[in-house]
Amino acid sequence: MVFLYISFAIFTAFVIFQTIYIMIPLFKNEKRKRSKISKQYSFSVIVPAFNEKKVIQHCISGFCTQNYANAELILVNDGSTDDTMILLRDELDLKIIERKLDSRLKYQQIRTIYQSKINSSIYVVDKLNGGKADALNAGIALSTQEIIITLDADCYLDQNSINEMNHKFQEENVLACGGTVLIAQAFEGHIQNLRPTFKIKGVIKYQFLQYLTAFYLHKRAQETLEAITVISGAFGAFRRETLFNIQGFRRTIGEDMDITLKLHKWIKENNEKWRIAFVPTASCYTECPDTLKDMFKQRVRWQKAFIECLIHYRKCYFNKFSIRFSLFFLVDQFIIGTMNAFPVVATPILLLFNTSHVVLLLLLGIGATFLFIYQSITTIYVSSLHGVKFSMIDTFRIFFFLPIEIFFFRMINLSFVIYGTMSYFYKPQSWDKFERSGNISWKGEKKYE
Numbered sequence: 001m002v003f004l005y006i007s008f009a010i011f012t013a014f015v016i017f018q019t020i021y022i023m024i025p026l027f028k029n030e031k032r033k034r035s036k037i038s039k040q041y042s043f044s045v046i047v048p049a050f051n052e053k054k055v056i057q058h059c060i061s062g063f064c065t066q067n068y069a070n071a072e073l074i075l076v077n078d079g080s081t082d083d084t085m086i087l088l089r090d091e092l093d094l095k096i097i098e099r100k101l102d103s104r105l106k107y108q109q110i111r112t113i114y115q116s117k118i119n120s121s122i123y124v125v126d127k128l129n130g131g132k133a134d135a136l137n138a139g140i141a142l143s144t145q146e147i148i149i150t151l152d153a154d155c156y157l158d159q160n161s162i163n164e165m166n167h168k169f170q171e172e173n174v175l176a177c178g179g180t181v182l183i184a185q186a187f188e189g190h191i192q193n194l195r196p197t198f199k200i201k202g203v204i205k206y207q208f209l210q211y212l213t214a215f216y217l218h219k220r221a222q223e224t225l226e227a228i229t230v231i232s233g234a235f236g237a238f239r240r241e242t243l244f245n246i247q248g249f250r251r252t253i254g255e256d257m258d259i260t261l262k263l264h265k266w267i268k269e270n271n272e273k274w275r276i277a278f279v280p281t282a283s284c285y286t287e288c289p290d291t292l293k294d295m296f297k298q299r300v301r302w303q304k305a306f307i308e309c310l311i312h313y314r315k316c317y318f319n320k321f322s323i324r325f326s327l328f329f330l331v332d333q334f335i336i337g338t339m340n341a342f343p344v345v346a347t348p349i350l351l352l353f354n355t356s357h358v359v360l361l362l363l364l365g366i367g368a369t370f371l372f373i374y375q376s377i378t379t380i381y382v383s384s385l386h387g388v389k390f391s392m393i394d395t396f397r398i399f400f401f402l403p404i405e406i407f408f409f410r411m412i413n414l415s416f417v418i419y420g421t422m423s424y425f426y427k428p429q430s431w432d433k434f435e436r437s438g439n440i441s442w443k444g445e446k447k448y449e
Helices: 002-027 056-064 084-092 132-142 161-168 202-224 240-245 255-270 292-312 323-339 341-353 358-385 392-424
Strands: 043-049 071-078 094-096 110-116 122-127 147-151 174-183 187-190 193-196 235-239 275-286
Touching: 002 202, 002 323, 002 341, 002 358, 043 056, 043 132, 043 161, 056 071, 056 084, 071 084, 071 132, 084 094, 084 110, 084 122, 122 132, 132 147, 132 240, 132 255, 147 161, 147 240, 161 174, 161 235, 161 275, 174 202, 174 255, 202 275, 202 292, 202 358, 202 392, 235 240, 235 255, 235 275, 240 255, 255 275, 255 292, 292 323, 292 392, 323 341, 323 392, 341 392, 358 392
Parallel strands: 043 071, 043 147, 071 122, 174 275
Antiparallel strands: 094 110, 110 122, 147 235, 174 235, 187 193
């Protein structure tokens, strides 16, 4: 009986939060007037790179396509053991330079600083290995611009992304912004006119829909309620001085969630008028895992990162974090996102031994299924408002895929959440990186001039 009460309470919370995630994006005014450009901010785009030979050329090309002049790119080679540094030397025609470093952050020793002879806005830092957070801190120390953009080495920036970030920072009291991250394998065509496709592997289909929901529904709703739980490490923007105020990135397996929680804490302690925003019109494309094995590695790491932050900031909830943020982090992320995985996965097994409540559990399951379907329909609609428009045949492919997504991939992902939660307590900092292929190519990719 206790199990049923707990399950019903979690289900009720699940319905409330999913309703929030569906209704706010549906009624959010997408056509409101944008802020006037009163200032052209300067940007430093920092890319930490460890063994990224296969993908880093796409990242550089994405920077070079930007419709924004006042920006620099800082590539931080974090002690790569492959040919990443050799590739950068060959492709960018590097020269050694002297450049002042800010001493307020700590990071591993920097060997050499380079500047490209092909594009003077591109710099390369060659340093000893210290991890992603360490590499980001080194890049921040080298930067000189007002806004820091952090970008993963496999990410390709949409040509208007920095310009869209600049638009967002015109708004009052914006401290940091998250951008939209899309799945690169799910787009095709010319780089200036990419089209989504659903003619892809099932594991990529699942992640594509999940990313669209996470960014176009969840983050837009969280921004409205000032409760963004994570600025994606793949693409985020921060006021440079604020990063120094919070001592930069902490060395942890989930540096993106950690820096977001640091910002929420700093806002609460210093000036509650500051806010963390989300920019749906600033997009980048990332290569996702294309096998269940690689997705397992990624999702387990994400879950361990969440548990690490959950514990590390345990004294901050409802105290040094706002009430709204605390509710979203603890109820939606922890109770619904993590704790709920255990009874959901265990329910089919429990029904084998006790069928007395099978009707109630089936009704809850049916309710959740219909909510997932409605959420997917909303995702397709809201995504179309932001230019991700599916063809009629792809829309049919999505609807035929939904039963597989709900009953197979979501259950698989819940098992990853359970494993990641338990494995944190015996391998908390292990980082099992999946190998990217780097095989994505679109028409119109630009070289580095």
